Amino acid sequence: MKAVVQRRYGSAVLGDLDVPVPGKGEVLLEVRAAGVDMGVWHILTGRPYLLRILGFGFRAPKSVVPGRDVAGVVTEVGPGVTGFEVGDEVFGTCEGSFAEHAVAPVSRLARKPRNTSFTEAAAVPISGATALQGLRGVQPGQRVLVLGAGGGVGSYGVQIAKALGAHVTGVCSTRKVDLVRSLGADEVVDYTVADFTGTYDLILDCGGARPFSLLRKATTDRGRIVLVGAETGGAITGGFHKLMASPLLNLFSSKKFVPLMSAECADVFDELRALVEAEKVKAPVDKVFPLSEALDAIDHVYSRRSVGKTVVAI
Ligand SMILES: NC(=O)c1ccc[n+]([C@@H]2O[C@H](COP(=O)([O-])OP(=O)(O)OC[C@H]3O[C@@H](n4cnc5c(N)ncnc54)[C@H](OP(=O)(O)O)[C@@H]3O)[C@@H](O)[C@H]2O)c1
Structure with missing residues (x-):
């Protein structure tokens, strides 16, 4: 699969990786869109250094693929998963959403709001x-x-x-x-x-x-x-x-x-889905970048040019 590959802090390139395999409590997603927020820049650069002690990887990032916000379709279900099946359209967070496929724990997924595109849904989770x-x-x-x-x-x-x-x-x-x-x-x-x-x-x-x-x-x-x-x-x-x-x-x-240390969990994403479906909240998507320009997308957010949310569409 195509993915943004980040083997050390401060540098990432578009490359090819094996499709990951979902473990217990996880599903494999065909990623349709990945949201970009300041956190992606922090994990890409390893700055501030405090992040490295907080569990994101001391010398190199723990996740080889950056990106956490995700919206996509379930293509495989790991052991012990209930409530999700192949074909479900979901949104939430995972490790490594800047890729064609990503594994996500179901504890951080909810059903995609019915009234949004994948691009809009991917702009919602963390922010x-x-x-x-x-x-x-x-x-x-x-x-x-x-x-x-x-x-x-x-x-x-x-x-x-x-x-x-x-x-x-x-x-x-x-x-x-x-x-x-x-x-x-x-x-x-x-x-x-x-x-x-x-x-x-x-x-x-x-x-x-x-x-x-x-x-x-x-x-x-x-x-x-x-x-x-x-x-x-x-x-x-x-x-x-x-x-x-x-x-x-x-x-x-x-x-x-x-x-504030916000939690990324299915309950919260379900609450957000309800707000979006009730049209009380909409995803303010500013700019959409292709996967090949994911680093430009991160720079767009880091340099405060993003008006609302920036998304990488895959
Ligand atoms: N505590 C948590 O759990 C949590 C979760 C998510 C994000 N965060 C952090 O919360 C902050 C906001 O996240 P975000 O995703 O909303 O970021 P964002 O999209 O970059 O928005 C931050 C806004 O703050 C304004 N701003 C004012 N002074 C700034 C400055 N000196 N540097 C940068 N921006 C400045 C900018 O608006 P103007 O251009 O209009 O001034 C910008 O639009 C980030 O530091 C992020 O890392 C924390």
């Missing part, structure tokens, strides 16, 4: 699941601020917060304003013109570029600042330094910083 988990507990009428609202997680954050009945303010740069408005944000702030004002019950911080003091000031008493991620840190901890600092910051305030 959608992260936004959904970051917004848990939001009540109707609450005020939610989404920083990085035109990016992967933020674009789902705006839609899911609206679906929960919140009043949503999305913050982004100029070229993402139209997208954020189209996703249903009540207010859109172009931070290149003027930064956001006001106070919020929940801030979903997907950009990571604002100081803690500003975030705290913009939060109501007992409000939450959910730290999703940042590309602002150095090579060692990257944006994790912000997440690691939160327990200390929470010592002296009723306004809580919440470091």
Whole structure:
């Protein structure tokens, strides 16, 4: 099969590999599309280095094929699998979706939403699941601020917060304003013109570029600042330094910083499928690249040119 092959950090090429064999609790997928998010860049480069200790591979990436978000068709079922059969159209996450075939654990798969293409479905799993988990507990009428609202997680954050009945303010740069408005944000702030004002019950911080003091000031008493991620840190901890600092910051305030580590699991993907089928959430696909240009797709996301989501179609 054709696949993006990554035998060491920092370099990958299009090559040929054997089709993988599904193990216990896994299925083989004919991959139709693979979503691209910042995580793919992190695993491709091995940066920040903290990732390497967190289980992604110390000297070289554990998975020879990059890509986690996946949408495709089940072509073989491994031992012990129930609930999925050959021909099922699914979406979720796996190791190595930048390939014609990939093995995926059924614990990270759900049925593809009926009303989406494979390309749209592949844009949902990681970003959608992260936004959904970051917004848990939001009540109707609450005020939610989404920083990085035109990016992967933020674009789902705006839609899911609206679906929960919140009043949503999305913050982004100029070229993402139209997208954020189209996703249903009540207010859109172009931070290149003027930064956001006001106070919020929940801030979903997907950009990571604002100081803690500003975030705290913009939060109501007992409000939450959910730290999703940042590309602002150095090579060692990257944006994790912000997440690691939160327990200390929470010592002296009723306004809580919440470091988010999103889980990739079938239940969450099922919730997302329901939201998509109810037309409360749509996949904001920006650009679609062929497998041969998967590295360009990653660069498109890394360089913040992606307006919404980027997908590799296979
Ligand atoms: N905690 C978790 O479980 C989890 C899960 C998924 C992702 N993440 C992390 O969360 C962050 C957001 O992920 P994403 O997929 O939404 O990324 P993305 O698609 O690149 O979106 C991030 C947005 O933040 C804005 N931004 C503002 N300042 C930035 C800066 N200094 N560097 C980069 N972007 C900046 C950009 O919008 P403008 O161009 O409009 O400024 C961009 O659209 C990433 O760091 C990612 O690694 C964490």
